Amino acid sequence: MKVFPESPSLPVAKIDLSDFGVENQELDLKREDLIHPFISGNKFRKLKYNVSTARNMGKDVLLTFGGAYSNHILAVAAAGKEFGFKTIGIIRGEEVHDKISQNPTLSFSQEYGMQLHFVSRDEYRRKSEKEFVEKLRRRLGDFYLIPEGGTNELAVKGCEEILDPDHKNYDYICVPVGTGGTMAGLIRASGEGQAVLGFSALKGDFHSSEIEKYTSRKNYRITDSYCFGGYGKIDSTLVRFINEFHRKTQIQLDPLYTGKMVYGIVDLLKKEYFNKNSRIFAIHTGGLQGIAGMNKVLLRKKLPIIE
Ligand SMILES: Cc1ncc(COP(=O)(O)O)c(C=O)c1O
Numbered sequence: 001m002k003v004f005p006e007s008p009s010l011p012v013a014k015i016d017l018s019d020f021g022v023e024n025q026e027l028d029l030k031r032e033d034l035i036h037p038f039i040s041g042n043k044f045r046k047l048k049y050n051v052s053t054a055r056n057m058g059k060d061v062l063l064t065f066g067g068a069y070s071n072h073i074l075a076v077a078a079a080g081k082e083f084g085f086k087t088i089g090i091i092r093g094e095e096v097h098d099k100i101s102q103n104p105t106l107s108f109s110q111e112y113g114m115q116l117h118f119v120s121r122d123e124y125r126r127k128s129e130k131e132f133v134e135k136l137r138r139r140l141g142d143f144y145l146i147p148e149g150g151t152n153e154l155a156v157k158g159c160e161e162i163l164d165p166d167h168k169n170y171d172y173i174c175v176p177v178g179t180g181g182t183m184a185g186l187i188r189a190s191g192e193g194q195a196v197l198g199f200s201a202l203k204g205d206f207h208s209s210e211i212e213k214y215t216s217r218k219n220y221r222i223t224d225s226y227c228f229g230g231y232g233k234i235d236s237t238l239v240r241f242i243n244e245f246h247r248k249t250q251i252q253l254d255p256l257y258t259g260k261m262v263y264g265i266v267d268l269l270k271k272e273y274f275n276k277n278s279r280i281f282a283i284h285t286g287g288l289q290g291i292a293g294m295n296k297v298l299l300r301k302k303l304p305i306i307e
Contacts, residue, residue, distance in 0.1 A: 003051075003052065003083070004044075004047070004051055004052065004083070007161045008035060009164075010030060010031050011030075011034070012028050013029045013031060014028055015029055017266060017269065019248045020245075020266045021266070022270060025269055025280075027280050027282060028280065028281045028282070029282050029284050030281065030283050032045075032284055032285055033258075033284045033285070033286040035286070038074055038075060038077075038078035038108070038112075039078050039082070041284065041285035042159060042162070043072060043079075045155070045182070046072075046154075046155035046182070047076070047158070049158050050144070050146055050154045053144070059085075059142065059143065059144035060084075060085055061088060061140075061141065062076055062080055062085045062088070062143065062144050063088040063143035063144070063145055063146070064088075064089060064145070064148070064150070065089075065127045066092070066149075067091070067092045068091060068092070068093065068106060069103070069232070069256075071256075072148070072149055073089045073106070073114070074108055074109050074289055077108070077113065080112065086115070087109075089114045089117070091106070091117065091118045093120070094120050095118075097116075104289070104293050127148055128147070133145060148179070149178050149181065150179075151179040155185075156185045156188065158185065159185025160185040160188050162189070162283060163190065170280065171194065171195065171274075171275070172196075172197050172274065173186055173190055173196045173282075174197045174198075174199065174280065174281065175196065175283045176257035177200045177222055179207075179210060180198070180222075182283070182285060183196060183198045183211060183220065183222070184210075184213075185214075188217065190217075190219060194219065195220065196219060197221055197222075198220060198221070198222035199226050199227075200222055200223065200226075201227055201256050201257050201260055202227055202231040203229070203230045203231075205222070208222065227260060235303070236303050236304050238259055239305065239306055240304065241262075243306065243307045245259075245262060246307065255290065255291065255306060256290055257285055257287050258287060291306050294306065
């Protein structure tokens with residue numbers, strides 16, 4: 001029976017930021033995106049212990065929740081196919097049902113064998129209620145539940161493994177933030193004197209209460225100043241930055257998470273937020289599958305696309 005591989009060792013790209021208007025500063029970017037083509041970046045880390053626990057519990061179905069362009073939905077579908085589980089995705093928005101063929105995330109998930117169920121936004125909001133989950137169990141049969149975004153204690157434990165002992169010499173560890181689960185793992189694994197800096201993909205300051213569920217350490221800060229207006233929102237400045245970064249480094253960033261983080265790091269360096277000669281480490285958490293769907297939206301809005 002196939003199991004998740006142990007933590008693979010991944011390259012750290014050394015990026016000279018003088019190409020982006022910041023002199024004498026290097027950014028070290030850990031290429032977690034190279035872990036797996038579809039169970040990429042933090043998804044691999046979050047699913048590793050959940051998949052082994054589901055197997056140990058004798059479950060053969062994984063059920064999870066997500067939006068129409070969710071990296072997590074596709075990762076669960078791909079993990080199910082690779083590791084021998086049936087998968088069910090509960091998708092936000094009944095109207096999305098008619099758009100599966102135009103949506104690369106959902107059509108790939110279906111190709112991987114995921115059963116998709118579309119629920120209204122009101123119903124979707126109840127995803128953490130016991131009663132709602134019981135109703136799903138009565139309707140769809142038994143399953144191992146993975147929450148939206150994949151964050152739970154086992155996911156945070158998996159995300160601790162992003163940091164190796166030789167990453168302890170950095171001053172800052174930067175990471176994109178959605179639910180905060182990946183960041184919680186990094187905070188738990190960080191060394192004395194290291195600060196973890198989160199770049200939120202969403203507007204708001206609700207993350208700290210999520211992070212406090214998993215760690216009492218306080219060596220972190222989260223900013224939503226680089227969310228470009230909110231989740232899923234991007235503009236031509238961000239698209240141009242992602243394209244320029246790709247041309248200069250050959251590294252592809254995604255528009256929802258890693259593009260916003262690297263843009264934010266460069267901007268904070270220009271504003272001298274970091275102490276002089278700081279050693280900065282950033283995590284490329286993957287999410288590249290979302291580019292195809294985002295380009296369709298950009299084309300519709302007549303904006304430049306991600307090359
Ligand atoms: C590519 C990518 N990076 C970062 C995140 C944020 O991770 P978290 O929800 O653990 O904060 C996500 C979200 O799910 C993601 O898909």
